[in-house]
Amino acid sequence: MTNLDIINAFGDAWASRDLERVMAFFAPGAVYHNIPMEPLTTDAAIRGFIGPFLGMSERIEFKVHHQVANGALVLNERTDYFDLKNGKKIEIRVMGIYELDGGRIVRWRDYFDMKELERQMA
Amino acid sequence: MTNLDIINAFGDAWASRDLERVMAFFAPGAVYHNIPMEPLTTDAAIRGFIGPFLGMSERIEFKVHHQVANGALVLNERTDYFDLKNGKKIEIRVMGIYELDGGRIVRWRDYFDMKELERQMA
Numbered sequence: 168m169t170n171l172d173i174i175n176a177f178g179d180a181w182a183s184r185d186l187e188r189v190m191a192f193f194a195p196g197a198v199y200h201n202i203p204m205e206p207l208t209t210d211a212a213i214r215g216f217i218g219p220f221l222g223m224s225e226r227i228e229f230k231v232h233h234q235v236a237n238g239a240l241v242l243n244e245r246t247d248y249f250d251l252k253n254g255k256k257i258e259i260r261v262m263g264i265y266e267l268d269g270g271r272i273v274r275w276r277d278y279f280d281m282k283e284l285e286r287q288m289a
Numbered sequence: 290m291t292n293l294d295i296i297n298a299f300g301d302a303w304a305s306r307d308l309e310r311v312m313a314f315f316a317p318g319a320v321y322h323n324i325p326m327e328p329l330t331t332d333a334a335i336r337g338f339i340g341p342f343l344g345m346s347e348r349i350e351f352k353v354h355h356q357v358a359n360g361a362l363v364l365n366e367r368t369d370y371f372d373l374k375n376g377k378k379i380e381i382r383v384m385g386i387y388e389l390d391g392g393r394i395v396r397w398r399d400y401f402d403m404k405e406l407e408r409q410m411a
Contacts, residue, residue: 203402203404235358235364236357240357264355278400278401280401281402
């Protein structure tokens with residue numbers, strides 16, 4: 168699998184809403200940073216963020232508009248959809264950058280407008 | 290010049306704070322979209338946004354951390370610095386995607402957290 172394939176499979180793992188399947192993509196010591204928030208620097212912190220997001224969603228889709236790999240890096244432009252169990256439909260425009268090592272994610276940074284998320288969560 | 294070279298030169302044009310030099314990189318009909326704001330879809334709108342930004346700055350730097358090209362597209366991760374004439378120093382974390390045609394920018398989308406900008410402008 169190329170790094171592009173891996174990031175596509177990572178999106179599929181989110182769509183499955185299976186926390187263990189998602190977590191398996193992270194290398195030990197991985198850092199997941201939603202840029203408007205503090206970086207998540209431990210397995211427990213990443214798990215503690217992603218778990219609730221999966222749990223409150225009944226459908227998740229990372230729709231990739233453009234995606235480019237270069238060496239260890241994958242950069243993409245996406246719209247992320249979260250249809251929540253409470254009926255709200257969240258749609259966030261995102262660019263992400265992933266650094267991989269040995270087929271696993273060591274760094275993931277997502278850039279988006281926090282207000283866009285908050286407006287829809289409110 | 291490759292598309293990567295052109296986007297680097299575009300950053301240099303911002304650093305020069307010369308509006309005509311910046312505007313020369315846009316193709317006719319270009320769309321410049323700061324994702325948290327409405328897209329700028331005319332030459333006059335783009336000029337009317339960029340001009341004041343250049344005018345109120347005494348130093349501008351687009352510091353590119355990672356940049357990858359693929360066909361017509363360039364994607365990058367940057368920190369943009371604007372040292373304003375009023376003494377404020379603005380620092381914004383950004384990912385951008387540029388679509389080029391014939392060496393000019395036809396689409397530019399920048400992803401960032403509007404609160405990060407507003408906090409520093411306040």
